[in-house]
Amino acid sequence: MSEQTTPTPEMEEGAAPIAENQPKFVPPSAPPPAPIFGDDEDEIIDEELEEELEEELEEEEGFTAPEEYVEREGSGRVRRIGSDVRYEEIDYKNIGLLSRFLDRRGRILSRRKTRVSAKVQRKIAREIKRARQLALLPYTADQTRIVRKRK
Amino acid sequence: MNGANERQYELVYILRPQLDEAGINSFDARLCEAITAQGGHDIATELWGKRTLAYPIDRQYEGYYILHRFQMPPTGTEEVERLLRYSEDVMRFLLMRRDE
Numbered sequence: 001m002s003e004q005t006t007p008t009p010e011m012e013e014g015a016a017p018i019a020e021n022q023p024k025f026v027p028p029s030a031p032p033p034a035p036i037f038g039d040d041e042d043e044i045i046d047e048e049l050e051e052e053l054e055e056e057l058e059e060e061e062g063f064t065a066p067e068e069y070v071e072r073e074g075s076g077r078v079r080r081i082g083s084d085v086r087y088e089e090i091d092y093k094n095i096g097l098l099s100r101f102l103d104r105r106g107r108i109l110s111r112r113k114t115r116v117s118a119k120v121q122r123k124i125a126r127e128i129k130r131a132r133q134l135a136l137l138p139y140t141a142d143q144t145r146i147v148r149k150r151k
Numbered sequence: 152m153n154g155a156n157e158r159q160y161e162l163v164y165i166l167r168p169q170l171d172e173a174g175i176n177s178f179d180a181r182l183c184e185a186i187t188a189q190g191g192h193d194i195a196t197e198l199w200g201k202r203t204l205a206y207p208i209d210r211q212y213e214g215y216y217i218l219h220r221f222q223m224p225p226t227g228t229e230e231v232e233r234l235l236r237y238s239e240d241v242m243r244f245l246l247m248r249r250d251e
Contacts, residue, residue, distance in 0.1 A: 092245075093163075093218075130245060130247075132205070134165065134216075134243055134245055135165065135204035135205045135206055135208055135214065135242075135243065136202075137205050138205040138206050139206065143205065143206030143207075144205055144206065146207060147203060147204065147205070147206060147207060147212050150212055
């Protein structure tokens, strides 16, 4: 603002273009139209994107999950990660089980991906957070990389 | 009188990796003493041993994990937590009620 309110002699000569440079009132742009496609399509796009991201992360940074983490079968999309989980088994000490509910970055998988009941998902999230406090699980993947790099 | 007012607790704590076996044992003995002094009993111990931490804590990459399960009246938690909190060798702890 200050540059525009202190006109120098030279600037006064070209007053018209400066005036044009003044910020005009721009009506707030309308929010982008909501995606027309349904939930399913949206989900597929999102998952593909995330898989790509995960592959990139793996290539670039050479992050490998600790051996105690349970490997996912195949390279394809994981279906029903938690289909065989019993409620009593979910515990902050059960790292092998809980690690299945983390993505490569160490984030807790959403319920949309895990497809477990709300009750089970709540307990999983709770126990993962407890395990994180005790440094049994990482908060982020690069924390683990720091530990591994040192070795 | 005692039985009704007791809870089942589960405690996990992490000791600094520099501690030798004698140091670990003496701290654990001190902790069990404190639990007993607060009316705790039936202390079960699980020694997980030295584990690599998922992330560094206080520039440490490893820690000794020790787990205890015991019965104790709820008034005792304050004292047990105080001991854990003010011990410099304890990096982290988690004291939880574990009732059926």
